[in-house]
Amino acid sequence: MLSLTTLCSPNETAASSSYQPPVFRLRSYNQTLPPTLCSASDSVANQPKMSSPDEQDPRISKISSAIRVIPNFPKPGIMFQDITTLLLDTKAFRDTIDLFVERYRGKDISVVAGIEARGFIFGPPIALAIGAKFVPMRKPNKLPGEVISEEYSLEYGTDKIEMHVGAVQAGERSLIIDDLIATGGTLCAAIRLLERVGVHVVECACVIELPELKGRERLGDKPLFVLVSST
Amino acid sequence: MLVREQLTMSDYRDKDPLIHGIQSKIRVVPNFPKPGIMFQDITTLLLDPKAFKDTIDLFVERYKGKNISVVAGIEARGFIFGPPIALEIGAKFVPLRKPKKLPGKVISEEYVLEYGKDCLEMHVGAVEPGERALVVDDLIATGGTLCAAMQLLERVGAEVVECACVIELPDLKGRERLNGKPLYVLVESH
Numbered sequence: 001m002l003s004l005t006t007l008c009s010p011n012e013t014a015a016s017s018s019y020q021p022p023v024f025r026l027r028s029y030n031q032t033l034p035p036t037l038c039s040a041s042d043s044v045a046n047q048p049k050m051s052s053p054d055e056q057d058p059r060i061s062k063i064s065s066a067i068r069v070i071p072n073f074p075k076p077g078i079m080f081q082d083i084t085t086l087l088l089d090t091k092a093f094r095d096t097i098d099l100f101v102e103r104y105r106g107k108d109i110s111v112v113a114g115i116e117a118r119g120f121i122f123g124p125p126i127a128l129a130i131g132a133k134f135v136p137m138r139k140p141n142k143l144p145g146e147v148i149s150e151e152y153s154l155e156y157g158t159d160k161i162e163m164h165v166g167a168v169q170a171g172e173r174s175l176i177i178d179d180l181i182a183t184g185g186t187l188c189a190a191i192r193l194l195e196r197v198g199v200h201v202v203e204c205a206c207v208i209e210l211p212e213l214k215g216r217e218r219l220g221d222k223p224l225f226v227l228v229s230s231t
Numbered sequence: 232m233l234v235r236e237q238l239t240m241s242d243y244r245d246k247d248p249l250i251h252g253i254q255s256k257i258r259v260v261p262n263f264p265k266p267g268i269m270f271q272d273i274t275t276l277l278l279d280p281k282a283f284k285d286t287i288d289l290f291v292e293r294y295k296g297k298n299i300s301v302v303a304g305i306e307a308r309g310f311i312f313g314p315p316i317a318l319e320i321g322a323k324f325v326p327l328r329k330p331k332k333l334p335g336k337v338i339s340e341e342y343v344l345e346y347g348k349d350c351l352e353m354h355v356g357a358v359e360p361g362e363r364a365l366v367v368d369d370l371i372a373t374g375g376t377l378c379a380a381m382q383l384l385e386r387v388g389a390e391v392v393e394c395a396c397v398i399e400l401p402d403l404k405g406r407e408r409l410n411g412k413p414l415y416v417l418v419e420s421h
Contacts (some may be wrong), residue, residue: 007335073334084354087314087324094318120310121326124277126319128284134277134311142307143258144270164274 038160059095064228066092067208081208083118083179097122099227100205101129104175109202111174113137113194115161115186118179121208126177135167137176137190148196152189161186163193170198179207181224184215191222238368242287249285254418256282257398271398271420273308273369287312288415290395291319294365300345301364303327305351305380312397316367327380338386342379351379353387359389361371370398371414378416381412 066086073080076122104189113135114123120136123126127134140149140160147162168174176190181204191201201222209215216224242412256276261310263270294316303325304313308400310326317324332341337352358364366380381391391412399405399416406414 015237068335069336073332082334084326084333084335084357087317088357090317090321090323093314093324097318108339115309117310117328120307121314121324124283124311125315127277127280128287128315131280133280134283135309136274136277136311137309141264143274144263144272145258145274167274167278 033151047209057099059092059099060227062089063092063099063207067228067230069230081180081210083121085206087121096207096227097125097129100177100225102124103225104203104205105130107202108160108173109175110172111135111168111194111199113163113168113174113176113190114189115176115178116142119177122179126175126205132175133167135174137161137193138164139160141197147191150189150193150196152185159186161189161193168194168197168199172199173202174199175202176204178204178206180210181206181226182210182213183208184213184218187215187224188218191219239305249289250417253282253286253289254396257418257420259420269420271370271400273284273311273397277311277395280386286417287319287373288398289340290367290415291396293415294393294395296386297363297392299363299365299387301325301358301362301384301389303364303366303380303384305352305366305368306332312369313367316365316395322365325353325364327351327353327383338383340378340379340382342375344375349376351376351381351383356385358384358389362389363392364389365392366394368394368396370400371396371405371416372403374403374408377414378408378410379403381409 029121066089068082068083068085070080109130110132112123112127112132114120116136116138123183124134140162143162143164146165148165149160151158151160151161174194178189181187194201203223203225204219207227209229212231213228256279258272258275260270260272281326299320300322302313302317302322306326306328314324330352333352336355338355339350339352341348341350357373364384366377371377377394384391393413393415394409396416398418398420401419402421
């Protein structure tokens, strides 16, 4: 098994030590996702940074420690959360998928939408396990068929994501998956795309949240579920 | 149906109902990305949970228990098929990406396109010497990208056991470009 120390320079190790484990408990759910789902999300912000180990699923700490932080990528000042090291840890990757599958199985979710490109890594295994279709949401001009597009703001300028016409039907229940939520701009655009065609977005699910960037608030009333919160 | 007119199957594969189901879910989009190209669209396959699962299962059956510790997937559609295979066979998943996407230290392999060049990258340290690897992509056309992927893995001392794709375009002779490396595909499209 590849040791993480071989991938980290001393700088990266120092950055990783600022890593905070997640602070919330994963609850079990009955058939319909109740409104308490939202308050579970709210309670994340109000809890202290460190929780006692038995308040979170024991798989979470291994997942969080398998994520590598790369300073100054893609530009100075940004601490990039690199999930590729998580994918090298077969148990941690398996656990990551299992945590999402346990949450969403049996909830009548027929669509898992994944955001290019890292959402393509986590979305399909979840979709396959819960019996849902996988719908890739892509940058412009990648999808070959007829598409609908949604524009969204970047720090400077705008970008667009696209989905194939006919991939989803009105009334379907959907998840949206990405590796990380930062400002929430891309996830918001994905929500709008699905809602425009009459799909009910049940929840957004990410491996990592950067809570300081307030992406959760940008999602408004849409629930967000994450495994790891990184400050 | 347009799909059936485009695809021809060997007798062996024609008898396999799973393969036939998978084949029938692939949509051909004419003149994408440019005139004259019949694009093999796998997104319609992903909309059929059974056919998508069958696709993965066929690869998993072939590779489980073969001591393969690495599944390398080529951005971006290789990211859809690679991870489910990796998870089922207990291998790590290694994304092979276009330039400047991977945040850490990388090795790069350049390859030739019809007009110009492109580059594929892999994180340093992702794969160790002696590991047995698969390379996964949705489709093999000329084989240029798959070749570059194999080069990356071999340069770090891994053994590429096989390349695996959902679709092959045999008229483009990609199989020959793989330098004798085995290629396994589910569907051929002429």
